[in-house]
Amino acid sequence: MVRSEELGIGYEHDEGVAWVVEDLDLEVEHGVVTCLIGESGCGKSTIGNAISGLLPPYARTYGRLVVADRVVIDGDKMNFTGVRGKVVVRIAQDPASALNPYLTIGEQLSTAIRTHFPGLSEHDVRSKALELLSDVMLGEDVYDRYPHQLSGGMKRRAAIALALAPEPEVIVADEPTSALDAYLKYAVASLLKKLQREWELTLVFITHDVSIARYICDQVVVVYAGRIVEEGASPRCLESPSHPYLELLLKALPKRFSKDRLADIPGMPPRPGMYPTGCKFHPRCPYVFERCRQEEPPIIKAGDRLVRCWRYYEQSLT
Amino acid sequence: MSSPLLKIENLHAFYTVPLGGLRYGYRKVWALKGVNLDVFPGTTLGVVGGSGSGKTSLIRAILGFLRPAKGRILFRGMDISKLDRRRRMEIVKEIGYVPQEPSQSINPKMTIKDSIAEPLRPLGLSKEDIEKRIGVVMEMLDLDRSVGRMLARELSGGMLQRVAIARAIILKPRLLLLDEPTSFLDISTQAQILNILRDLKEELGLTYVLVSHDIDVVSYISDRIAVMVSGKVVEEGVAEKILREPLHPYTSILLNPEGVAREISIANSETDLCPIRSWCPLRMKKCSTEPPPAVKIDNEERTVLCWHYTT
Numbered sequence: 001m002v003r004s005e006e007l008g009i010g011y012e013h014d015e016g017v018a019w020v021v022e023d024l025d026l027e028v029e030h031g032v033v034t035c036l037i038g039e040s041g042c043g044k045s046t047i048g049n050a051i052s053g054l055l056p057p058y059a060r061t062y063g064r065l066v067v068a069d070r071v072v073i074d075g076d077k078m079n080f081t082g083v084r085g086k087v088v089v090r091i092a093q094d095p096a097s098a099l100n101p102y103l104t105i106g107e108q109l110s111t112a113i114r115t116h117f118p119g120l121s122e123h124d125v126r127s128k129a130l131e132l133l134s135d136v137m138l139g140e141d142v143y144d145r146y147p148h149q150l151s152g153g154m155k156r157r158a159a160i161a162l163a164l165a166p167e168p169e170v171i172v173a174d175e176p177t178s179a180l181d182a183y184l185k186y187a188v189a190s191l192l193k194k195l196q197r198e199w200e201l202t203l204v205f206i207t208h209d210v211s212i213a214r215y216i217c218d219q220v221v222v223v224y225a226g227r228i229v230e231e232g233a234s235p236r237c238l239e240s241p242s243h244p245y246l247e248l249l250l251k252a253l254p255k256r257f258s259k260d261r262l263a264d265i266p267g268m269p270p271r272p273g274m275y276p277t278g279c280k281f282h283p284r285c286p287y288v289f290e291r292c293r294q295e296e297p298p299i300i301k302a303g304d305r306l307v308r309c310w311r312y313y314e315q316s317l318t
Numbered sequence: 319m320s321s322p323l324l325k326i327e328n329l330h331a332f333y334t335v336p337l338g339g340l341r342y343g344y345r346k347v348w349a350l351k352g353v354n355l356d357v358f359p360g361t362t363l364g365v366v367g368g369s370g371s372g373k374t375s376l377i378r379a380i381l382g383f384l385r386p387a388k389g390r391i392l393f394r395g396m397d398i399s400k401l402d403r404r405r406r407m408e409i410v411k412e413i414g415y416v417p418q419e420p421s422q423s424i425n426p427k428m429t430i431k432d433s434i435a436e437p438l439r440p441l442g443l444s445k446e447d448i449e450k451r452i453g454v455v456m457e458m459l460d461l462d463r464s465v466g467r468m469l470a471r472e473l474s475g476g477m478l479q480r481v482a483i484a485r486a487i488i489l490k491p492r493l494l495l496l497d498e499p500t501s502f503l504d505i506s507t508q509a510q511i512l513n514i515l516r517d518l519k520e521e522l523g524l525t526y527v528l529v530s531h532d533i534d535v536v537s538y539i540s541d542r543i544a545v546m547v548s549g550k551v552v553e554e555g556v557a558e559k560i561l562r563e564p565l566h567p568y569t570s571i572l573l574n575p576e577g578v579a580r581e582i583s584i585a586n587s588e589t590d591l592c593p594i595r596s597w598c599p600l601r602m603k604k605c606s607t608e609p610p611p612a613v614k615i616d617n618e619e620r621t622v623l624c625w626h627y628t629t
């Protein structure tokens with residue numbers, strides 16, 4: 001389970017702190033796949049790194065973050081002792097970065113198992129390593145191979161096996177399918193989903209790929225300028241969007257049998273430290289009205305989901 | 319029907335890679351193993367395929383960066399792989415190129431304006447003519463004048479890609495080769511670039527060869543689609559028809575990848591046998607012994623490289 005309460009995350013630089021994420025209230029229940037969707041620079045990795053305890057030393061925080069019943073961020077203090085790399089692990093985008101090119105997959109798995117389960121016999125370490133390989137659907141022969149002897153898809157599986165070695169409760173997968181061939185994307189996503197079910201994990205799946213999100217997630221969280229702009233308990237909102245940003249994003253996606261012109265979303269997402277006043281999407285929003293420029297809308301319940309938009313706020317009053 | 323602007327016949331090409339250390343000698347890696355394609359003027363051919371299937375190599379061969387070991391590349395009826403250097407330079411002006419990564423075409427130390435103008439240099443145009451051309455292409459790509467003075471690192475990915483396209487069209491090419499023009503971009507910037515490409519094609523009467531691993535991107539912009547696997551085109555035909563009714567089993571998987579839960583292997587071996595024979599649902603005995611033939615279907619409109627369709 002992951003819960004944040006008015007969480008703020010920023011990065012310190014010469015002139016102060018650029019706040020990337022502000023007042024984030026995120027709730028991911030135990031045993032659920034939540035997708036964080038949004039375009040690059042909107043703060044997905046920043047949120048993922050905060051959950052997995054991997055923010056850089058010059059990151060600043062406020063608010064609270066609770067991961068698997070432990071308060072890991074409290075105001076400007078972070079405490080991930082016994083949590084980072086154990087209770088919560090991150091699978092990064094680049095699998096090569098997680099694997100050591102000079103050690104076989106078996107050696108790397110064994111080292112990780114010994115670290116997290118000291119006292120296991122060598123025989124047990126080896127059988128646990130082989131079990132992990134079979135969990136990620138890799139053959140026993142992979143045990144003795146070096147990373148460069150594996151295909152891109154196999155490397156990602158091996159990196160997933162390594163991440164699972166400590167038997168975590170929460171996994172943050174940051175763009176685990178980007179730059180993979182279409183069928184490998186689905187193979188990696190369905191593997192994560194299978195493991196999540198079997199191990200009853202909480203999976204935070206970060207992606208900008210809407211079709212993969214539709215395929216894997218239970219809960220959808222759409223992020224724009226470090227805020228949740230739409231949240232739903234099912235992939236339904238990816239079929240029938242409420243927030244103008246999500247609506248345009250889906251209209252900008254090429255559809256297989258349609259040659260209708262793709263929606264142009266004018267401009268670009270704002271950079272941290274330069275977020276506009278009012279609704280953070282208002283400079284690009286086709287429905288903008290006066291109130292949007294002045295005040296930031298609160299996130300409110302609209303039908304089966306939560307939306308941060310004044311249009312829905314006004315509708316909810318009538 | 320008019321004659322093809324670009325015609326590729328039985329194209330083979332390889333890279334040489336060292337076998338371990340240099341003293342072990344070299345090995346050939348065949349990247350293209352007999353590609354046949356026709357691209358007609360004013361149309362877009364979309365080339366799709368998995369990583370390593372040879373898409374970029376095909377583009378590199380057309381540009382003359384990768385030498386054909388066998389086969390011909392005919393542009394306006396001339397075999398451009400056999401022309402002498404001078405003649406070749408003249409012809410190649412008519413072929414624009416947008417590489418897979420913008421960093422490959424844009425020098426980080428040059429201003430954007432100089433980068434865009436670079437291809438014009440050997441032409442010896444007057445300063446005013448150069449300025450005019452730059453102005454025209456920058457306007458076409460919706461690039462603000464002020465961008466011209468900037469350096470590559472000051473631009474976002476979408477802007478850089480527009481610069482790369484501006485550079486590629488400044489010589490007024492007939493054919494534009496686009497290698498994954500949107501794969502590094504976000505959804506909204508991808509939409510901007512795809513819309514621009516569609517508009518440019520109308521305005522300038524261009525012909526495109528567009529490579530992508532994203533079948534939906536290809537379907538948005540293509541008239542015909544070619545599917546590549548392991549250095550060969552396994553299916554080629556009218557986009558709409560391929561999308562509605564894929565014939566080659568690999569095309570079906572590209573169109574519906576969510577059905578494939580296990581990792582499928584593509585044999586990138588040196589044999590000419592079908593690269594998907596180990597898992598193909600339509601497999602027959604012959605598939606493991608003889609290379610698949612190119613079968614013409616739909617009134618010769620579609621080609622499928624598969625034994626299954628010979629009966």
Ligand SMILES: Nc1ncnc2c1ncn2[C@@H]1O[C@H](COP(=O)(O)OP(=O)(O)OP(=O)(O)O)[C@@H](O)[C@H]1O
Binds near residue numbers: 335371372373
């Ligand atoms: N410079 C090179 N030296 C050696 N082999 C190469 C080189 N470039 C490509 N290859 C090999 O040629 C084959 C085709 O590669 P190519 O880059 O054309 O694929 P692609 O379809 O563009 O893949 P991607 O989608 O990953 O860009 C692959 O087997 C690749 O390993």
Ligand SMILES: Nc1ncnc2c1ncn2[C@@H]1O[C@H](COP(=O)(O)OP(=O)(O)O)[C@@H](O)[C@H]1O
Binds near residue numbers: 011020041047
């Ligand atoms: N380690 C860091 N140091 C400084 N700024 C960062 C760092 N990581 C991310 N940022 C900035 O925070 C913003 C959000 O980035 P990120 O969380 O990586 O978004 P996403 O994963 O959605 O692309 C960007 O403007 C980025 O430049």
Ligand code: SF4
Binds near residue numbers: 287
């Ligand atoms: S609050 Fe206003 S500007 Fe923001 S998304 Fe809603 S309508 Fe658009």
Ligand SMILES: [Mg+2]
Binds near residue numbers: 044045046174
């Ligand atoms: Mg990221």
Ligand SMILES: [Mg+2]
Binds near residue numbers: 374375418497
């Ligand atoms: Mg390529």
